[in-house]
Amino acid sequence: MKIIAGGQTDKGMKRPKNEDSFVCDQQAGVFVVADGVGGSAGGEIASKMAVDIICGYFADVQSAEGESGIHSAREAIEQAVRHANKEILDAAEADPKLNGMATTVVAAVLEGERLSIAHAGDSRLYLIRGNNIEQLTDDHSLVAEQIRKGMMTKEEAREVGMRNVITQSLGFTPDIDVDVEEMSVYDGDALLLCSDGLYTMVPEPAMLHTVKSSDDPKRVCQRLVYLANKKGGRDNITVIVAYIYKKTVFSFIHDFIKWIRR
Numbered sequence: 001m002k003i004i005a006g007g008q009t010d011k012g013m014k015r016p017k018n019e020d021s022f023v024c025d026q027q028a029g030v031f032v033v034a035d036g037v038g039g040s041a042g043g044e045i046a047s048k049m050a051v052d053i054i055c056g057y058f059a060d061v062q063s064a065e066g067e068s069g070i071h072s073a074r075e076a077i078e079q080a081v082r083h084a085n086k087e088i089l090d091a092a093e094a095d096p097k098l099n100g101m102a103t104t105v106v107a108a109v110l111e112g113e114r115l116s117i118a119h120a121g122d123s124r125l126y127l128i129r130g131n132n133i134e135q136l137t138d139d140h141s142l143v144a145e146q147i148r149k150g151m152m153t154k155e156e157a158r159e160v161g162m163r164n165v166i167t168q169s170l171g172f173t174p175d176i177d178v179d180v181e182e183m184s185v186y187d188g189d190a191l192l193l194c195s196d197g198l199y200t201m202v203p204e205p206a207m208l209h210t211v212k213s214s215d216d217p218k219r220v221c222q223r224l225v226y227l228a229n230k231k232g233g234r235d236n237i238t239v240i241v242a243y244i245y246k247k248t249v250f251s252f253i254h255d256f257i258k259w260i261r262r
Contacts, residue, residue: 001113001185003029005242006217010225012197013233019043020195020238021103023051029110030058031240033123034103035195037169042101046088046171050105053084058109073109073116078180081105081118081170088171102171106137106193110185110244117181120168123238124199126207128190133208138179140168187246194224197235201228217241 005026011018019036021044034050036043057080084105092098104121117125122139138144142165146152168177185191190211199207202224210223220241228237 002245007240008221009238018236020236021047021051022238023055024240032107033193034105037102042098046101046103050084050103054080073111074182077109077116077118081178085170085176102169115185121166123195126192128211141166189244191242193240195238197237201231
Protein backbone atom coordinates (compact mmCIF):
# COMPACT_ATOMS: atom_id res chain seq x y z
CA MET A 1 0.00 0.00 0.00
CA LYS A 2 1.05 3.59 -0.66
CA ILE A 3 0.45 6.14 2.10
CA ILE A 4 0.22 9.92 1.71
CA ALA A 5 -0.09 11.55 5.13
CA GLY A 6 0.26 14.83 6.98
CA GLY A 7 -0.53 16.35 10.35
CA GLN A 8 -0.99 19.61 12.20
CA THR A 9 -1.38 20.80 15.77
CA ASP A 10 -2.67 24.12 17.10
CA LYS A 11 -3.28 25.50 20.59
CA GLY A 12 -6.76 26.66 19.65
CA MET A 13 -8.43 29.93 20.63
CA LYS A 14 -8.83 29.52 24.41
CA ARG A 15 -5.87 27.58 25.79
CA PRO A 16 -2.68 29.44 26.81
CA LYS A 17 -0.42 26.61 25.57
CA ASN A 18 -0.52 23.48 23.46
CA GLU A 19 -0.37 20.20 25.39
CA ASP A 20 -0.97 18.02 22.31
CA SER A 21 1.78 16.17 20.44
CA PHE A 22 1.84 14.04 17.31
CA VAL A 23 4.10 12.01 15.07
CA CYS A 24 3.28 11.32 11.43
CA ASP A 25 5.88 8.92 10.00
CA GLN A 26 4.60 8.28 6.51
CA GLN A 27 7.55 6.10 5.50
CA ALA A 28 7.26 3.76 8.49
CA GLY A 29 3.45 3.86 8.49
CA VAL A 30 3.36 4.97 12.15
CA PHE A 31 0.92 7.66 13.32
CA VAL A 32 0.41 8.85 16.91
CA VAL A 33 -1.67 11.60 18.53
CA ALA A 34 -1.39 12.36 22.25
CA ASP A 35 -3.32 14.92 24.29
CA GLY A 36 -1.81 15.96 27.64
CA VAL A 37 -4.54 15.71 30.23
CA GLY A 38 -5.84 19.22 30.84
CA GLY A 39 -5.14 20.60 34.28
CA SER A 40 -2.56 17.97 35.21
CA ALA A 41 1.09 18.81 35.84
CA GLY A 42 3.31 18.41 32.81
CA GLY A 43 0.60 17.44 30.34
CA GLU A 44 2.66 18.70 27.42
CA ILE A 45 5.67 16.72 28.67
CA ALA A 46 3.62 13.54 28.99
CA SER A 47 2.18 13.84 25.48
CA LYS A 48 5.62 14.49 23.97
CA MET A 49 7.08 11.52 25.84
CA ALA A 50 4.25 9.31 24.61
CA VAL A 51 4.69 10.01 20.90
CA ASP A 52 8.49 9.85 21.07
CA ILE A 53 8.62 6.62 23.09
CA ILE A 54 6.00 4.84 20.99
CA CYS A 55 7.67 5.71 17.70
CA GLY A 56 11.14 4.94 19.07
CA TYR A 57 10.00 1.62 20.50
CA PHE A 58 8.39 0.59 17.24
CA ALA A 59 11.50 1.60 15.26
CA ASP A 60 13.64 -0.55 17.58
CA VAL A 61 11.33 -3.53 17.07
CA GLN A 62 11.48 -3.14 13.29
CA SER A 63 15.28 -2.90 13.29
CA ALA A 64 15.56 -5.98 15.53
CA GLU A 65 13.95 -8.07 12.75
CA GLY A 66 12.08 -10.39 15.06
CA GLU A 67 14.85 -10.85 17.65
CA SER A 68 12.73 -9.08 20.30
CA GLY A 69 10.19 -11.91 20.43
CA ILE A 70 7.42 -9.62 19.11
CA HIS A 71 5.99 -11.10 15.96
CA SER A 72 3.35 -8.64 14.82
CA ALA A 73 2.64 -4.93 14.55
CA ARG A 74 -0.35 -5.50 16.84
CA GLU A 75 1.87 -6.86 19.60
CA ALA A 76 4.47 -4.16 19.01
CA ILE A 77 2.07 -1.23 19.23
CA GLU A 78 0.46 -2.56 22.40
CA GLN A 79 3.84 -3.05 24.05
CA ALA A 80 4.96 0.40 22.86
CA VAL A 81 1.98 2.05 24.57
CA ARG A 82 2.57 0.07 27.76
CA HIS A 83 6.24 1.02 27.69
CA ALA A 84 5.33 4.70 27.26
CA ASN A 85 2.96 4.43 30.22
CA LYS A 86 5.74 3.03 32.42
CA GLU A 87 8.24 5.69 31.34
CA ILE A 88 5.76 8.49 32.06
CA LEU A 89 5.01 7.06 35.50
CA ASP A 90 8.73 6.70 36.26
CA ALA A 91 9.42 10.29 35.14
CA ALA A 92 6.64 11.63 37.35
CA GLU A 93 7.90 9.65 40.33
CA ALA A 94 11.46 10.95 39.81
CA ASP A 95 10.40 14.62 39.60
CA PRO A 96 7.80 15.93 42.08
CA LYS A 97 7.04 18.82 39.71
CA LEU A 98 5.68 16.29 37.21
CA ASN A 99 3.54 14.42 39.72
CA GLY A 100 0.17 13.64 38.17
CA MET A 101 1.16 14.22 34.55
CA ALA A 102 -0.77 12.09 32.07
CA THR A 103 -1.82 11.92 28.44
CA THR A 104 -4.29 10.25 26.16
CA VAL A 105 -2.93 8.45 23.12
CA VAL A 106 -4.16 6.95 19.87
CA ALA A 107 -1.59 5.13 17.73
CA ALA A 108 -1.89 3.39 14.38
CA VAL A 109 0.60 1.29 12.43
CA LEU A 110 0.04 0.26 8.83
CA GLU A 111 1.91 -2.76 7.48
CA GLY A 112 0.80 -3.74 4.02
CA GLU A 113 -2.97 -4.07 4.16
CA ARG A 114 -3.14 -4.56 7.94
CA LEU A 115 -3.84 -1.69 10.30
CA SER A 116 -3.05 -2.07 14.02
CA ILE A 117 -4.56 0.41 16.48
CA ALA A 118 -3.91 1.04 20.17
CA HIS A 119 -5.44 3.75 22.30
CA ALA A 120 -6.10 4.97 25.82
CA GLY A 121 -8.27 7.99 26.58
CA ASP A 122 -10.51 10.01 24.31
CA SER A 123 -8.29 10.83 21.34
CA ARG A 124 -9.82 9.14 18.32
CA LEU A 125 -9.16 7.33 15.07
CA TYR A 126 -11.72 7.49 12.27
CA LEU A 127 -11.88 5.42 9.09
CA ILE A 128 -13.19 7.15 5.97
CA ARG A 129 -14.31 4.58 3.42
CA GLY A 130 -16.37 5.62 0.43
CA ASN A 131 -18.87 8.20 1.65
CA ASN A 132 -18.88 6.98 5.24
CA ILE A 133 -16.94 7.94 8.36
CA GLU A 134 -16.61 5.44 11.21
CA GLN A 135 -15.10 5.97 14.65
CA LEU A 136 -12.82 2.98 15.23
CA THR A 137 -11.89 3.79 18.85
CA ASP A 138 -14.19 3.90 21.87
CA ASP A 139 -13.61 6.91 24.12
CA HIS A 140 -12.36 6.08 27.61
CA SER A 141 -14.40 8.79 29.30
CA LEU A 142 -17.15 9.00 31.88
CA VAL A 143 -19.63 10.39 29.38
CA ALA A 144 -18.82 7.72 26.77
CA GLU A 145 -19.33 4.98 29.35
CA GLN A 146 -22.71 6.42 30.28
CA ILE A 147 -23.71 6.49 26.62
CA ARG A 148 -22.63 2.86 26.15
CA LYS A 149 -24.68 1.87 29.22
CA GLY A 150 -27.75 3.69 27.85
CA MET A 151 -27.74 6.23 30.68
CA MET A 152 -27.31 9.16 28.30
CA THR A 153 -27.76 9.91 24.61
CA LYS A 154 -25.13 11.49 22.36
CA GLU A 155 -27.33 14.56 22.10
CA GLU A 156 -27.50 14.90 25.89
CA ALA A 157 -23.73 14.38 26.13
CA ARG A 158 -23.10 17.50 24.04
CA GLU A 159 -24.59 19.56 26.86
CA VAL A 160 -22.74 17.84 29.70
CA GLY A 161 -19.86 19.72 31.31
CA MET A 162 -17.88 16.61 32.37
CA ARG A 163 -17.17 15.52 28.78
CA ASN A 164 -13.41 15.68 29.38
CA VAL A 165 -13.37 13.39 32.45
CA ILE A 166 -11.35 10.50 31.05
CA THR A 167 -11.12 7.06 32.64
CA GLN A 168 -7.90 5.83 31.03
CA SER A 169 -4.65 7.62 30.22
CA LEU A 170 -0.91 7.06 30.12
CA GLY A 171 0.58 8.01 33.47
CA PHE A 172 -2.61 7.32 35.44
CA THR A 173 -1.92 3.78 36.66
CA PRO A 174 0.67 1.01 36.09
CA ASP A 175 -2.10 -1.40 35.13
CA ILE A 176 -3.31 0.50 32.09
CA ASP A 177 -6.11 -1.00 30.02
CA VAL A 178 -5.01 -0.54 26.40
CA ASP A 179 -7.58 -1.13 23.66
CA VAL A 180 -5.93 -2.85 20.69
CA GLU A 181 -7.56 -3.67 17.36
CA GLU A 182 -6.43 -4.96 13.99
CA MET A 183 -8.20 -4.74 10.64
CA SER A 184 -7.69 -4.70 6.90
CA VAL A 185 -7.62 -1.50 4.87
CA TYR A 186 -8.35 -1.07 1.19
CA ASP A 187 -7.46 1.10 -1.75
CA GLY A 188 -9.09 4.52 -1.30
CA ASP A 189 -9.45 4.37 2.48
CA ALA A 190 -8.39 7.32 4.62
CA LEU A 191 -7.47 7.52 8.30
CA LEU A 192 -8.14 10.50 10.56
CA LEU A 193 -6.47 10.61 13.98
CA CYS A 194 -7.33 13.53 16.25
CA SER A 195 -7.54 14.94 19.75
CA ASP A 196 -10.85 16.00 21.23
CA GLY A 197 -10.17 19.59 20.21
CA LEU A 198 -11.26 18.62 16.72
CA TYR A 199 -14.27 16.37 17.11
CA THR A 200 -15.91 18.44 19.87
CA MET A 201 -15.91 21.43 17.51
CA VAL A 202 -16.36 19.87 14.06
CA PRO A 203 -19.19 17.36 13.45
CA GLU A 204 -18.43 14.08 11.70
CA PRO A 205 -20.21 14.98 8.43
CA ALA A 206 -18.00 18.07 8.12
CA MET A 207 -14.88 16.01 8.86
CA LEU A 208 -15.91 13.50 6.19
CA HIS A 209 -16.58 16.22 3.61
CA THR A 210 -13.24 17.91 4.32
CA VAL A 211 -11.20 14.69 4.06
CA LYS A 212 -12.99 13.81 0.79
CA SER A 213 -12.53 17.30 -0.65
CA SER A 214 -8.82 16.89 -1.43
CA ASP A 215 -6.02 14.34 -1.72
CA ASP A 216 -3.53 16.72 -0.07
CA PRO A 217 -3.34 15.72 3.62
CA LYS A 218 -1.56 18.88 4.74
CA ARG A 219 -4.22 21.09 3.17
CA VAL A 220 -6.96 18.95 4.71
CA CYS A 221 -5.38 19.15 8.18
CA GLN A 222 -5.09 22.93 7.88
CA ARG A 223 -8.74 23.14 6.89
CA LEU A 224 -9.88 20.95 9.81
CA VAL A 225 -7.91 23.06 12.30
CA TYR A 226 -9.39 26.20 10.76
CA LEU A 227 -12.93 24.80 11.12
CA ALA A 228 -12.34 23.88 14.77
CA ASN A 229 -11.03 27.35 15.55
CA LYS A 230 -13.88 28.97 13.63
CA LYS A 231 -16.32 27.12 15.90
CA GLY A 232 -14.56 28.49 18.98
CA GLY A 233 -11.38 26.42 19.34
CA ARG A 234 -12.05 25.65 23.00
CA ASP A 235 -9.17 23.15 23.25
CA ASN A 236 -5.87 22.25 21.61
CA ILE A 237 -6.45 20.76 18.15
CA THR A 238 -4.34 17.99 16.61
CA VAL A 239 -5.12 16.03 13.47
CA ILE A 240 -3.39 13.51 11.20
CA VAL A 241 -4.85 12.49 7.85
CA ALA A 242 -3.49 9.50 5.90
CA TYR A 243 -4.71 8.48 2.45
CA ILE A 244 -4.19 4.85 1.48
CA TYR A 245 -3.71 3.74 -2.11
CA LYS A 246 -2.92 0.39 -3.65
CA LYS A 247 0.42 0.31 -5.40
CA THR A 248 0.01 0.06 -9.18
CA VAL A 249 2.36 0.27 -12.12
CA PHE A 250 1.09 3.80 -12.67
CA SER A 251 1.86 4.82 -9.07
CA PHE A 252 5.39 3.47 -9.34
CA ILE A 253 5.92 5.48 -12.54
CA HIS A 254 4.41 8.56 -10.89
CA ASP A 255 6.72 8.24 -7.87
CA PHE A 256 9.74 7.70 -10.15
CA ILE A 257 8.96 10.85 -12.14
CA LYS A 258 8.59 12.87 -8.92
CA TRP A 259 11.95 11.51 -7.72
CA ILE A 260 13.66 12.53 -11.00
CA ARG A 261 12.23 16.05 -10.76
CA ARG A 262 13.69 16.68 -7.30
